[in-house]
Each structure stands twice: as C-alpha cells, then as structure tokens.
Amino acid sequence: MDCSGRVISKSFGRMTGGSEHYIVIEPPADLDLTEQLACLEQRYDETRQELCLPAGGAVFRRLFVSDAMNQAPLLRHSRFAEDEDNSPVALSIIQQPPLSGTKLSLLAYHVSGALDLSKRRLTPRHVVVEKNGLAYLWTTGLCPGSDERQVPVTQQTRRLFDTLIDELDGLGGTLHNNCVRTWIYVKDIDVFYKDMVTSRSEVFLEQGLSAETHFIASTGIEGACAHRFDIVTMDAYSILGLAPQQVSYLNDFDHLCPTKDYNVTFERGTRIAYADRAHLFISGTASIDRSGQIVHPGNVLRQFDHALDNVEALLRAGSAGLSELMHLIVYLRDPTDHPRIKTALSERLPGVPAIIVQGPVCRPEWLVEVEGIAIADNEDPTLSSF
Incomplete structure (x- = not known):
C-alpha cells in the first residue's frame, strides 16, 4: 500500500x-x-x-x-x-x-x-495542559449531541457557550478574561448563521464582552459534527493565569473595518505575548475592505489574494508577517476552485503547513476565507514564559 x-x-x-x-x-x-x-x-x-x-x-x-x-x-x-x-x-x-x-x-x-508540561482530561470535551504556571484549556467537539430532535440554533449556541463558561468557572476563569479563540461550525451556514450570531451576541453581552471591552478571535464557518440534528459545533482555546498586559487585539483599519460595523461580535485577531515569543491568532478573514464591503465579487483568485493581504496587515499590527505563519486553513465555497487556489497558495506561501477544505463562508459572495496561527519573536522578560 x-x-x-x-x-x-x-x-x-x-x-x-x-x-x-x-x-x-x-x-x-x-x-x-x-x-x-x-x-x-x-x-x-x-x-x-x-x-x-x-x-x-x-x-x-x-x-x-x-x-x-x-x-x-x-x-x-x-x-x-x-x-x-x-x-x-x-x-x-x-x-x-x-x-x-x-x-x-x-x-x-x-x-x-x-x-514541566503536564496534561489531564477534565471531561470528554476538555483537556487542560499545564506549563510554566499557566493552564491551557483545549475544548473540542462541543455540540448538543442530539440524534433524536432538532433544538433551535439559538438554544444550541447558548448551550455550547454555557458549557464552556461552566468549565472555565470550575478552573477559576471566565469567558471574558480567559477565552482566546473559538471555532464555530454551522451546518447550512447560509440559513443558520444569523441565529448563531444573535445568540452569541446575547451571551457576550451577559459576560461583559462588548465593543467597549473586547470580543474573542473566532472563525464562523460551515461545518458539521457527527450528530444528525446538531446545527452548531464549537472548539475553543482558553488560557488561565494570563496577565492583562499579555493580551492585545489586532486591527488595521486601513484594510478592515471593526466587525461591529456589520453586526458580528469577534476580534479580527488576538496576540498573546510571552517572555520570548508571541502567539498571533488570526480569525477567519475574507476579501473585505475597510468599509465592510466584499472586494472582487465572483473572482476567487483575487479574493484569495486580498484575504491574504488582510491577514498580512493584521500580522503586521502584531509585529509579525506572513513568514511567521505556522499553519493556514483555507475554506472554499466551491470545491471546483481548489486547483487554482492550491497553485496560488503554493506560490505565495511555500513551506507553510496548509489545508484546503470545503467550507462555505457566512456571506455567499465570499468565495474563500483563510485563518491561521503565527508565532513571532518577542523579548520581554517581565512576562511569563510560554
């Protein structure tokens, strides 16, 4: 074989x-x-x-x-x-x-x-990794788990966030202070995305997350778990023990508008700084301009290039660049676009671990979205080590 x-x-x-x-x-x-x-x-x-x-x-x-x-x-x-x-x-x-x-x-x-790294499973969906005095909570596969009946999307979304909030509370944390990144997968996103966003916004407001404080870096994309009637699935990454000065949020308003301008609640990117490095979590990023409008409608290659330009701008805001990307996920609405995007990706980002999957974006006109994680040098001995 x-x-x-x-x-x-x-x-x-x-x-x-x-x-x-x-x-x-x-x-x-x-x-x-x-x-x-x-x-x-x-x-x-x-x-x-x-x-x-x-x-x-x-x-x-x-x-x-x-x-x-x-x-x-x-x-x-x-x-x-x-x-x-x-x-x-x-x-x-x-x-x-x-x-x-x-x-x-x-x-x-x-x-x-x-x-000093140690790992323990808290529940089937939660693993905590402890290292250098910090606890890293990895949450995977949160879903309602229903094979018998469909619960409204707003209730499904709240149930997932309530589960994460309860787990963080048990560790002495909160969604507001400790959740760094979420990945939210929505089945049939063209139909159900708005309901998920509405419910998430309500949860965030209750948890003190707002445009005046901050949101959470996130990707909201089409995807599904293994349960027939589950519409929403979530993965999340949280850190317990971070000092406030270790966290900052990535924006470049010459390239992208604040997400609140089109009524969604997530950060474009989040930077976590340590003594010797910084982790930059880039949210799902599409071909959008600083007015919130779709750029290059109907042209997947130009949308892909513009999305990467936006990622580059966000990384630059965190003192990094595309060369610091550690991995990239590319989501395509139309699978027939794969050959051209594969070629463009290999030309622009050779050597970056990347996966191209079918994952329609929240607006039908967006043909492609990208997300990734970068790690860059940082020198600040006053911060804790990774």
Whole structure:
C-alpha cells in the first residue's frame, strides 16, 4: 500500500519555552477509509520521529473529514485520541471535506522541550495542559449531541457557550478574561448563521464582552459534527493565569473595518505575548475592505489574494508577517476552485503547513476565507514564559 501522501511541518523553538510544531498530513486519495487512516498514522509516526518529538507532547489534533456521521466512530477510537504515552490529546473531528480528494486530513500541534508540561482530561470535551504556571484549556467537539430532535440554533449556541463558561468557572476563569479563540461550525451556514450570531451576541453581552471591552478571535464557518440534528459545533482555546498586559487585539483599519460595523461580535485577531515569543491568532478573514464591503465579487483568485493581504496587515499590527505563519486553513465555497487556489497558495506561501477544505463562508459572495496561527519573536522578560 502506497502511503506517500503529503506531509508538511513547521517548528518554532527557543531555549526558555521549548519548541512548538505544526504538522499537516494528507494520505493518498485512492484508498478506503481504513487504509487512509492507517497511512495517516504511519506518516504521522514517521514525521514525529524525524522531528524528534517525544511522547507526551501532542496537545491538539484536528481531523477534517468528508463524512463525520460515518467516520467519527472509527476516528474517536483511533490512536489520534491519545498520545504515545496514553496521555490525553484534544481531538477535534469536523466535517469539512479536504479538497485534495482524501476522506480525512490532519492538523496536529505539539510542544517539545518543556520539562514541566503536564496534561489531564477534565471531561470528554476538555483537556487542560499545564506549563510554566499557566493552564491551557483545549475544548473540542462541543455540540448538543442530539440524534433524536432538532433544538433551535439559538438554544444550541447558548448551550455550547454555557458549557464552556461552566468549565472555565470550575478552573477559576471566565469567558471574558480567559477565552482566546473559538471555532464555530454551522451546518447550512447560509440559513443558520444569523441565529448563531444573535445568540452569541446575547451571551457576550451577559459576560461583559462588548465593543467597549473586547470580543474573542473566532472563525464562523460551515461545518458539521457527527450528530444528525446538531446545527452548531464549537472548539475553543482558553488560557488561565494570563496577565492583562499579555493580551492585545489586532486591527488595521486601513484594510478592515471593526466587525461591529456589520453586526458580528469577534476580534479580527488576538496576540498573546510571552517572555520570548508571541502567539498571533488570526480569525477567519475574507476579501473585505475597510468599509465592510466584499472586494472582487465572483473572482476567487483575487479574493484569495486580498484575504491574504488582510491577514498580512493584521500580522503586521502584531509585529509579525506572513513568514511567521505556522499553519493556514483555507475554506472554499466551491470545491471546483481548489486547483487554482492550491497553485496560488503554493506560490505565495511555500513551506507553510496548509489545508484546503470545503467550507462555505457566512456571506455567499465570499468565495474563500483563510485563518491561521503565527508565532513571532518577542523579548520581554517581565512576562511569563510560554
């Protein structure tokens, strides 16, 4: 069995905080699900060995799949749900078909060289990673879990946020102070996105999140979990123990307008600063101008370029650039656009671990959206180490 596929990784390392690694793997497309999974596991093991990644350092894995209802039961019991030392890993399984033609693709995040790193599973949906006095809460696969009846989208959204809020409260945190990033997946987004936004705005207002304080970096995109009647699914990343001066929000009003201008509540990007590095979380970003209007309607290549220009502007606001991107996810409304976007991506961002998936954006006229995480050098010994 040919297990060649595609593997690309990128690492960032410093003496004090250890190294971080992002890995993207796509198996060969001409295999069945079990064969693709076996190849994915094989190439993942080989990549870990090449990067000298120790057992216990796997933090987060997201599997992009073509048919979650049929594939998730097998994947939940695969080796991706735990690390080599049987320690927990935050596993996200989301139906967003990889446009390489495979049934599944992997995005993995590892930390190495951190002697004090520990992991524990709080619930099936929550894994906390402790390191250098901070607690990193990874929340994956929050969904109502209903296979019998459909709950209104507004109620589904509130239920997910209430679950996250309760978990943070148990750790001594709040949504306002500690949630850094969310990924919200909405089935049939052209129909249900507005209801999700309405409910999220109500939750945020109750939690003290507003245009006068701040929102949360986020992607709201089409996707699905494995439950038939669930419309909304959420992943989230929160940090307990951060000092206020470690957090800032990324904007460039010469390129993009505030999100409140078109009645949505998320930050364009969030920067978390540490003594030796900064993490920059770039929200889902499309081809939009500083007036909130869609740029280059109908032209996916020009929209893609403009979206990357916007990402570059946000990164620049956080003293970083496209070269610091550690991974990129590209969401396409129309899968037939994949060949051209794949070529454009390889020309503009060679060497960046990237996955292109089918994921319609919240406005039908947006043909493409991108998101990513960058890590840049930072020198501030007054801050805690990563």
